[in-house]
Amino acid sequence: MLTAIALYKRIGILAKVNAQNPEITDRFIELHQVCRNILSSVNRVPLLSLIPEKRYFVFQNEKKNSRAINLDLFLEDISAVENTIKHLINNELGSTSPEEITKALYTMAISFCAVIDLGKSGDQKTPGTFFEYFASHWFAQTLLVQPQKSIRVLNLDRDASLPTDYIFDLGDNRPKIHLPVKTSTRERVIQVWAHQRVLDGVYGTGRFLGMLVCLSETKTDQKKLEVTDICLPEQWRAYQLFIAQLYRVYYLDAPSKYLALNNVFPPINVKTLGEFFYEVHSLFRNA
Numbered sequence: 001m002l003t004a005i006a007l008y009k010r011i012g013i014l015a016k017v018n019a020q021n022p023e024i025t026d027r028f029i030e031l032h033q034v035c036r037n038i039l040s041s042v043n044r045v046p047l048l049s050l051i052p053e054k055r056y057f058v059f060q061n062e063k064k065n066s067r068a069i070n071l072d073l074f075l076e077d078i079s080a081v082e083n084t085i086k087h088l089i090n091n092e093l094g095s096t097s098p099e100e101i102t103k104a105l106y107t108m109a110i111s112f113c114a115v116i117d118l119g120k121s122g123d124q125k126t127p128g129t130f131f132e133y134f135a136s137h138w139f140a141q142t143l144l145v146q147p148q149k150s151i152r153v154l155n156l157d158r159d160a161s162l163p164t165d166y167i168f169d170l171g172d173n174r175p176k177i178h179l180p181v182k183t184s185t186r187e188r189v190i191q192v193w194a195h196q197r198v199l200d201g202v203y204g205t206g207r208f209l210g211m212l213v214c215l216s217e218t219k220t221d222q223k224k225l226e227v228t229d230i231c232l233p234e235q236w237r238a239y240q241l242f243i244a245q246l247y248r249v250y251y252l253d254a255p256s257k258y259l260a261l262n263n264v265f266p267p268i269n270v271k272t273l274g275e276f277f278y279e280v281h282s283l284f285r286n287a
Contacts, residue, residue: 004038004115007031008130015133019140019147025089028108028134029082035111036078042118047220050228052256058220059114064121066114068218068227070253075107088277089141098274105273106252109134109215113183128183135181135213135273136166142280143168147179165195167208175284178208183215186230189239196244209247209284213273216253231257240266248283250276 011027039059047056047068055071075081084104087096113127120126136147147166168177178199180192196210217229236258240246245266249258250273261268276283 004031004034004112005126007034008112008126008133011133011137012129015137019133019136020144022089022141024133024137025085025141028137029085032081032108032111033078035115038115038118039111045225047225047227050226051218056218056220056227058225059118061118064118065220065222065225066117067110068216068220069110069114070106070216073103073106073253074110075103080104081107088138093278098272098278100274101277102252102272102274105134105138106215109252113215124183131183131215132166132181136179138273139166139168139177139179139213139276142277143170143177145169164199165192170284175207175209178210179213180210181213184217184230185212185214185232186217189232189236190243193239193243193246196246200244205245210244211248211250212246213250214252216251217255217258218253229255229257231255233257233261236261236268237264237266240268248276 007027007030011024011031014021014024014027043060044057045060045065047058049056056068057071058068059066081104084096084100085108087093088101088104109131112130116123116126116130140147145168147168148164149166150163151167164178166177166179166181168179170176178196180195182188182192185192192210192212196208199208199210200206217231218227219230220227246268249268249270251258251270252273254270254272258268258270261270
């Protein structure tokens with residue numbers, strides 16, 4: 001059996017060629033099995049949750065703790081995860097639900113992140129890159145589009161390429177999707193609105209729909225074994241009002257403070273990632 005890192009690297013190679021490749025789905029399922037086998041041999045320690053109505057724990061080995069894991073989103077039964085993924089890839093959405101899809105995807109993503117946390121201190125790059133592969137695969141498979149990581153910018157002096165987050169080109173006379181992917185946002189979130197502003201400035205407002213995908217916003221005090229979430233809703237509102245407009249924000253572990261932004265001005269449509277698959281066919285009609 002391949003190791004978690006070997007499978008992660010294999011996914012990266014495949015994704016760069018064709019993010020829609022069904023083999024990537026198989027490798028994600030295999031990677032989840034490997035990660036759960038590793039995590040089955042380490043302890044679980046409950047955290048004191050400072051987040052209302054949410055319960056968290058960490059995996060713990062002899063040296064390290066993992067990041068916080070939402071107890072109510074983490075599926076214990078591996079077969080339940082795989083069954084939901086099968087419904088998703090076979091477009092059998094009537095046999096599952098947005099909540100079940102969100103839990104299955106959360107469990108797969110957080111399991112790999114936890115394994116990396118326990119293996120190497122301070123490694124934020126590997127979980128972050130993994131989550132980019134993970135989110136872009138489900139979008140590519142659903143939209144049947146290979147994402148780009150740069151776009152051409154025409155100006156009077158020369159042709160140039162602009163490095164971007166994932167861009168999904170849906171075809172003529174349809175908007176393109178600008179898809180930033182982050183395990184968490186914190187103070188870096190202004191980059192998302194700034195990139196959207198650049199795209200709006202170069203191509204015109206509405207040509208690119210900003211759709212941010214995030215894992216969670218939790219922060220764990222490893223000494224006190226406390227977990228809280230770091231949210232900046234007022235800053236988000238200012239960015240949405242004065243910098244650019246994001247079309248959707250999808251979370252696997254959605255903070256309640258950000259979900260509340262659906263109901264204020266200017267509204268920011270924050271949803272769980274599972275909801276994307278149920279609204280995708282109507283999402284771009286009125287964009």
